[in-house]
Amino acid sequence: MSDSARARARLERELRREVVIEPNPALGLIAMGGPNDPEPGLTIDDGVVVEMDGRPAADFDLIDRFIVDYGLDLTETAGAMSLNEVEIARMLVDIDVPRSELVRLASGLTPARLARVVSRLDPVEMMLALKKMRARNRPANQAHVTNRKESPVLLAADAAEAAIRGFAEIETTVGVSRMAPLNAIAILVGSQVGRPGVLTQCAVEERKNLELGMLGLTTYSETLSVYGTESCMIDGDDTPWSKALLASAYASRGIKVRFTSGTGSEALMTHSDGFSMLYLEARCLWLVRAAGSQGVQNGSISAVALPLSLPGGTKAILGENLIGAWLDLEVASGNDAVASHSAIRKTAKLMGQFLPGTDFVTSGYSVMPKRDNMFGGGNFDSDDLDEWTTIQRDWQVDAGIEPVNENEVLRVREEAARTIQALYRSLGFPPITDEEIRSAVYGYDSRDMPDRDRLADLEAADRVLSDGITGVSLARALDLAGQSGPAEAILGMQRLRVSGDYLQTSAIVEPGWAVVSAVNDPNEYRGPGTGYRLDGERWERLRRLPHQSEASTKAVSSRRESPAVVEIGDAIPGGPDDEVVIAVGPAFLSVVTETIGGLAHENVLTALVDGIEGEGASCRVVRVRRTSDVAFIGHDGAGLSGSGVGVGIQSKGTTVIHRADLQPLDNLELFGMAPLLTLDSYRAIGRNAAAHALGKRPSPVPTEIDNFARAKLIVQTTLLQALETGEVEPGAPATVIELRERGVVTEII
Amino acid sequence: MPRSKRETRIDGFDPASDYPLSTVRPDLVTTPSGRRLEELTLEAVRQGTVADDDLRATAETLRRQAAVARESRRHPLAANLERAADLAAISDHEILALYTALRPGRSTGTELEDWASRLEKELGAPQVAAFVREAAVAYRESGLLR
Numbered sequence: 043m044s045d046s047a048r049a050r051a052r053l054e055r056e057l058r059r060e061v062v063i064e065p066n067p068a069l070g071l072i073a074m075g076g077p078n079d080p081e082p083g084l085t086i087d088d089g090v091v092v093e094m095d096g097r098p099a100a101d102f103d104l105i106d107r108f109i110v111d112y113g114l115d116l117t118e119t120a121g122a123m124s125l126n127e128v129e130i131a132r133m134l135v136d137i138d139v140p141r142s143e144l145v146r147l148a149s150g151l152t153p154a155r156l157a158r159v160v161s162r163l164d165p166v167e168m169m170l171a172l173k174k175m176r177a178r179n180r181p182a183n184q185a186h187v188t189n190r191k192e193s194p195v196l197l198a199a200d201a202a203e204a205a206i207r208g209f210a211e212i213e214t215t216v217g218v219s220r221m222a223p224l225n226a227i228a229i230l231v232g233s234q235v236g237r238p239g240v241l242t243q244c245a246v247e248e249r250k251n252l253e254l255g256m257l258g259l260t261t262y263s264e265t266l267s268v269y270g271t272e273s274c275m276i277d278g279d280d281t282p283w284s285k286a287l288l289a290s291a292y293a294s295r296g297i298k299v300r301f302t303s304g305t306g307s308e309a310l311m312t313h314s315d316g317f318s319m320l321y322l323e324a325r326c327l328w329l330v331r332a333a334g335s336q337g338v339q340n341g342s343i344s345a346v347a348l349p350l351s352l353p354g355g356t357k358a359i360l361g362e363n364l365i366g367a368w369l370d371l372e373v374a375s376g377n378d379a380v381a382s383h384s385a386i387r388k389t390a391k392l393m394g395q396f397l398p399g400t401d402f403v404t405s406g407y408s409v410m411p412k413r414d415n416m417f418g419g420g421n422f423d424s425d426d427l428d429e430w431t432t433i434q435r436d437w438q439v440d441a442g443i444e445p446v447n448e449n450e451v452l453r454v455r456e457e458a459a460r461t462i463q464a465l466y467r468s469l470g471f472p473p474i475t476d477e478e479i480r481s482a483v484y485g486y487d488s489r490d491m492p493d494r495d496r497l498a499d500l501e502a503a504d505r506v507l508s509d510g511i512t513g514v515s516l517a518r519a520l521d522l523a524g525q526s527g528p529a530e531a532i533l534g535m536q537r538l539r540v541s542g543d544y545l546q547t548s549a550i551v552e553p554g555w556a557v558v559s560a561v562n563d564p565n566e567y568r569g570p571g572t573g574y575r576l577d578g579e580r581w582e583r584l585r586r587l588p589h590q591s592e593a594s595t596k597a598v599s600s601r602r603e604s605p606a607v608v609e610i611g612d613a614i615p616g617g618p619d620d621e622v623v624i625a626v627g628p629a630f631l632s633v634v635t636e637t638i639g640g641l642a643h644e645n646v647l648t649a650l651v652d653g654i655e656g657e658g659a660s661c662r663v664v665r666v667r668r669t670s671d672v673a674f675i676g677h678d679g680a681g682l683s684g685s686g687v688g689v690g691i692q693s694k695g696t697t698v699i700h701r702a703d704l705q706p707l708d709n710l711e712l713f714g715m716a717p718l719l720t721l722d723s724y725r726a727i728g729r730n731a732a733a734h735a736l737g738k739r740p741s742p743v744p745t746e747i748d749n750f751a752r753a754k755l756i757v758q759t760t761l762l763q764a765l766e767t768g769e770v771e772p773g774a775p776a777t778v779i780e781l782r783e784r785g786v787v788t789e790i791i
Numbered sequence: 792m793p794r795s796k797r798e799t800r801i802d803g804f805d806p807a808s809d810y811p812l813s814t815v816r817p818d819l820v821t822t823p824s825g826r827r828l829e830e831l832t833l834e835a836v837r838q839g840t841v842a843d844d845d846l847r848a849t850a851e852t853l854r855r856q857a858a859v860a861r862e863s864r865r866h867p868l869a870a871n872l873e874r875a876a877d878l879a880a881i882s883d884h885e886i887l888a889l890y891t892a893l894r895p896g897r898s899t900g901t902e903l904e905d906w907a908s909r910l911e912k913e914l915g916a917p918q919v920a921a922f923v924r925e926a927a928v929a930y931r932e933s934g935l936l937r
Binding site for chain 1: 810811812813814817821822823828831832833836837838841844846847848852853856859860863864865867868869870871872874875876877879880881883886887889890893894895901913919922923925926929930933935
């Protein structure tokens with residue numbers, strides 16, 4: 043433990059719970075550019091690949107072989123591999139080289155080459171390249187919806203909320219595998235109540251996953267994990283061929299498929315074979331493309347903390363997202379599993395995907411509190427929603443979450459809860475009580491949910507599979523229960539499977555059942571003035587936060603009954619030698635009647651007068667009308683004062699003790715922290731002003747400092763000052779004022 | 792009477808301009824039993840005229856989607872959708888069994904060849920058959936056969 047108090051304070055920070063390490067390439071603990079990574083290369087002999095990335099064909103593992111047989115476009119390889127790395131890297135950020143040309147180029151580049159080119163870019167170049175290479179024109183986002191009790195009503199309510207917040211996809215999973223059908227049904231129903239067309243999935247073991255899709259209870263799947271080494275693939279009980287067959291099986295039932303991969307998974311499984319994370323991920327991504335998947339969930343995903351323990355880890359993750367997009371894959375770019383304890387660090391990492399925009403900025407934003415996230419996720423959760431929408435507004439960037447009014451959230455949660463209650467009743471499933479509905483609508487997390495009969499729920503879940511309860515069955519049951527709206531929407535989801543339009547790259551379903559994908563809405567970014575820009579209606583929608591205020595002076599102007607002020611007449615310079623003039627701003631006790639700290643102006647005046655008189659000086663109150671600047675208000679007051687000492691006070695409460703012989707912008711004492719001033723402070727200011735007037739040398743009035751006051755109150759400050767300035771009459775002389783009811787003014791000259 | 796351009800396209804399909812099928816060419820989209828999208832209504836569900844397992848893509852639709860993918864220069868995706876078209880008419884049960892057979896160490900070379908020849912001869916799935924044969928070669932060379 044350090045002797046330094048500052049070092050100890052840093053040690054206490056959340057960040058320091060995390061371990062950072064030196065690279066250890068032998069264990070695969072190196073983010074990119076590992077010493078064992080092969081030299082990129084491709085040798086073709088008579089139309090046959092005989093060597094790739096330093097490995098002769100005879101030594102190819104399953105992954106090399108699969109990439110060569112089904113992926114690499116041998117008509118492109120010669121041209122592509124002959125370009126040097128920097129040349130290709132420059133093309134990635136060159137707005138005059140179109141995306142399509144780079145996609146064609148990638149089809150001829152080996153995994154080692156892709157990794158090496160990307161590692162030539164710095165983070166801002168990577169972001170520009172990612173913005174250019176994203177497949178779909180408009181970015182979107184995916185939600186996680188789970189809870190520890192696997193409460194169907196809470197799942198449905200959360201799914202409905204996710205849907206109205208604009209998530210294009212919603213993913214759930216299970217605590218107990220047998221619950222899968224019920225969880226899938228809950229988020230299907232909830233999502234369609236929120237917004238018809240939201241795609242849903244339930245991540246479980248592949249076979250069961252496929253069964254749920256075949257029944258029409260899910261519309262997409264991203265459970266197909268691949269790894270960059272053969273031993274990891276085999277550990278995962280799959281081969282590239284079995285995964286690819288699975289992908290075709292999903293597609294044959296009209297289910298959208300996205301593979302999953304990510305840096306660090308091989309090192310975590312201790313089968314990295316000594317290669318860097320980014321190189322292995324480049325192999326994964328090539329495998330994903332070769333298998334015919336339209337897209338990938340990558341960005342380290344559940345291993346994210348491992349690359350983050352290494353130098354360049356965050357950069358490598360952005361690099362892998364970029365390689366995915368470059369290979370023309372839809373990219374759901376991670377940011378789901380907890381990346382860091384530190385809010386600063388995880389937000390900094392997020393910006394790599396958030397600012398350029400990806401097909402799905404997160405591959406699972408936790409719509410509920412992270413405690414209920416069953417994916418080990420919740421990197422960003424329900425508590426962070428306002429931060430997310432505010433950061434979108436700050437940057438004018440669309441990261442796929444819409445701000446929604448709280449009443450609307452409650453309404454849709456209740457509707458979804460009632461719908462799943464009706465569905466359970468209609469199907470003869472264990473009943474959902476009104477108490478459950480109340481808790482699901484208003485509660486924080488599953489701890490607020492009443493316990494259910496788990497055994498009965500599990501039996502119902504089994505019944506879904508044994509009776510073959512399908513998406514159509516759900517529509518029928520809902521219709522019978524009088525819920526024709528949700529029934530229509532669920533039927534609509536089944537109809538999507540008939541046309542298969544959403545099997546194309548980067549497909550999502552917009553309101554009105556319009557399928558939008560990289561085919562009919564491709565990203566054609568070519569620099570400023572092109573591509574997706576957050577403007578027009580969408581910007582209007584994303585920038586209007588429910589809690590925002592009107593930027594109107596009405597919001598801060600007085601609605602309070604305050605004493606009437608009588609203007610006695612023009613103020614004349616000179617008074618008794620012990621006189622202190624209190625000079626108030628033009629709006630004081632007229633259009634403004636309280637300071638920014640909420641003190642009534644008449645009480646502030648009384649405190650100042652009490653302080654001055656208590657110290658044995660006399661005083662006069664004037665209104666300065668020609669300026670709203672506190673220095674000039676105070677200096678004008680000092681100029682009128684018999685002693686040459688004045689107190690200037692703005693309507694918002696900022697105060698200065700001034701003396702006539704000082705420069706206007708100089709002062710005796712300045713009290714800029716208006717929000718922190720109390721009536722006692724104003725009394726003390728009065729006493730000190732009097733002391734200055736009487737020729738004493740008072741110690742300065744102690745003041746509080748709060749560096750957050752400005753961040754909190756700067757808008758009110760601006761608006762109050764606008765009111766003050768609005769009352770300025772250029773060239774008008776100061777007037778002596780008096781309070782009619784309270785008789786604050788004691789001396790009128 | 793001269794045929795309009797639209798009419799001449801009724802039987803044709805242009806993968807460059809006919810996506811999304813559901814909105815541009817709904818006339819080409821049917822369920823396996825031949826129902827068109829517009830017939831798949833809640834009313835039809837009420838009447839019981841829509842079978843639960845009928846709401847999915849046909850092999851023909853998947854081949855059209857494969858053509859759209861190929862047109863967009865997404866060749867591996869197109870190949871996947873063509874394999875999907877092969878699988879469209881095969882039962883859930885068979886597909887799950889085939890998937891299991893392709894997992895590491897599950898099948899002998901003969902078993903995979905049996906699958907391939909069934910896919911080709913009985914199940915009308917030549918692309919998947921070829922894919923299984925290619926897998927069998929790779930598995931043999933990598934020691935992944937049972």
